[in-house]
Amino acid sequence: MIRYLLASLVLAWALGFLWFAVSLPRPAGEVRTDAVIVPTGAAGRIPRGLAVLERGLAERLLVSGVAPEVRPAEFAAEFSVSGERMECCVTLGFAAVDTRGNASEIAAWVEANDITSLRFVTTDWHMRRAASELDRALPPGVTVVRDAVPSEPSLANLFLEYHKLLASLAGGLLGV
Template sequence: MIRRAAAAVLIAWALGFLWFAVALPGPAGAARTDAVIVPTGAAGRIERGLAVLGSGEARAMLVTGVDPEVKPAEFAEQFGVPMDVMECCVSLGFAAVDTRSNATETARWVSRRRVRSLRLVTTDWHMRRAAGEIAEALPDGVEVVRDAVPSQPSLRILVLEYHKLLASTAARIVA
């Protein structure tokens, strides 16, 4: 009996991991939202968020989880953002240190700005967990468009992120 249960759990884990690794989310199509949210982390996220902002598909951008040592002028210089765009449209969030606190920081920013729709830009392997955490923290009625940045994750990253997704999902179910 115990062997069968263990085998069932192992098979469920393996099938779930296979789905997670093979069916990574992709980029969103053209969609206008009030804001674009970019958690710091893997390469390509900030650049994609700035492209969305620059194309007019969003009117404001929050980069959440920025190192407190980073100054807006340094950020603008590193990513080629004109200062007038920084002042009007780009917010740097310094409070977050992980995905859960990215969600909290995002929810506060969204509430203050009365955002009704947002585009979440993060890496493909991070999208499911980040979107789940953010959706849980957001006020009711805020639409989230998922815009995943394609990557080439290692097996190590995929296994680690899959376990984080399982833990995050379990924590939301229990709460």
């Protein structure tokens, strides 16, 4: 009996990992939202968020989890953002140091700025866990459009992120 249970758990884990690895989230279409939100991390996230802003698909951009030593002028220079665009439309968030912290920082910013819809931009392999954390933190009634940045993750990266997702989901079920 225990062998069947263990075999079933291993099979469920393996099928879950296969699903996770072969069906990574995709980019969103041309959907307009109040804001675009980008947690710092892998390459391509911030440029995608800025492109959404430039195309007029969102009015404001929050970059969550920026290192405390980064100055807005440095950010603007690195990503070729005009001073005018920085002033009106780009907020740098310095409070988060991890994915759960990003969710908290984003939720506070969304509430403080009366955001009712947002485009959440992160890497394809990170989207499920990050969006799950964000969904738990956001106030009710906020529409989230998931916009995944395509990447070519290593098997090791997928393996690690799959287990982080499982831990996050378990924590959510347990209220941790």
